[in-house]
Amino acid sequence: MKYLIAANWKMHKTCAETLDYLDKFLPSVKDILNVEIMIAPPFTALSSASIRLDAAKKEGEFNVKLGAQNMYFEEKGAFTGEISPIMLNELNIDYVILGHSERRHIFKEKDELINKKMYSAIEHGIRPILCVGETIEEREQGITLNVIENQIRKGLAGIEKDMPYIDIAYEPVWAIGTGKTATPEQAEEVHRFIRSLINEMSKGNDDKTRILYGGSVKPENATDLIKQENINGFLVGSASLDPEKFYKIIINSLEE
Numbered sequence: 001m002k003y004l005i006a007a008n009w010k011m012h013k014t015c016a017e018t019l020d021y022l023d024k025f026l027p028s029v030k031d032i033l034n035v036e037i038m039i040a041p042p043f044t045a046l047s048s049a050s051i052r053l054d055a056a057k058k059e060g061e062f063n064v065k066l067g068a069q070n071m072y073f074e075e076k077g078a079f080t081g082e083i084s085p086i087m088l089n090e091l092n093i094d095y096v097i098l099g100h101s102e103r104r105h106i107f108k109e110k111d112e113l114i115n116k117k118m119y120s121a122i123e124h125g126i127r128p129i130l131c132v133g134e135t136i137e138e139r140e141q142g143i144t145l146n147v148i149e150n151q152i153r154k155g156l157a158g159i160e161k162d163m164p165y166i167d168i169a170y171e172p173v174w175a176i177g178t179g180k181t182a183t184p185e186q187a188e189e190v191h192r193f194i195r196s197l198i199n200e201m202s203k204g205n206d207d208k209t210r211i212l213y214g215g216s217v218k219p220e221n222a223t224d225l226i227k228q229e230n231i232n233g234f235l236v237g238s239a240s241l242d243p244e245k246f247y248k249i250i251i252n253s254l255e256e
């Protein structure tokens, strides 16, 4: 299984800034083929980024994929402000991030909605990354693993058989954008739990599913985190906004 190092830019970068980033970033990773790299810019920059990546692909072997940060589950209709899987298919989007903690907490997305989106993404050939994670209050109450199990069971309800087309990101809410990273041991404890849960749910068919860690990943902590047996890549927020830092995270992850 190739590890996945993914960038979630959140609500950062215009089209022009995205193209400028790709001009700097793409040449630096052109020979890195043993890890998969994904970038998820905002919706407005997806079309330009898709054209730019397509051109790069034609120039040679290439390992950078494009992701969306969200999508709606319907194909079309009266859903003001939403983006459909068909629209993402047109732009050759490979991945979609679903159930991110900012979607859950700021926009009040519930597990049932996230499950419909997961189902729809798989139906349309877009690989979903299901994000899960506990708040600091939940960690302090000692219910971290219950929260994670609940989010995964509800998020994957009815699609356990599709595990080979799904990745999961563990992002503790208290570590996102705070500079506080889970220690490698804290992260590994949850990742090990997720691995055994999805192994059980999919009846052993989980070897193509990567479990990514997200939450204040930086070049300085990437090596120790990726050494953990059940950490199969990263979902990086703020440090991915700088092409050099994101490149260093990738390089530091490869050393192990």
Ligand SMILES: O=C(CO)COP(=O)(O)O
Pocket (backbone or CB within 6 Å): 008, 100, 171, 175, 176, 177, 178, 179, 214, 215, 216, 217, 235, 236, 237, 238, 239
């Ligand atoms: O939410 C994240 C990625 O999806 C993590 O964000 P930070 O890397 O900024 O903590």
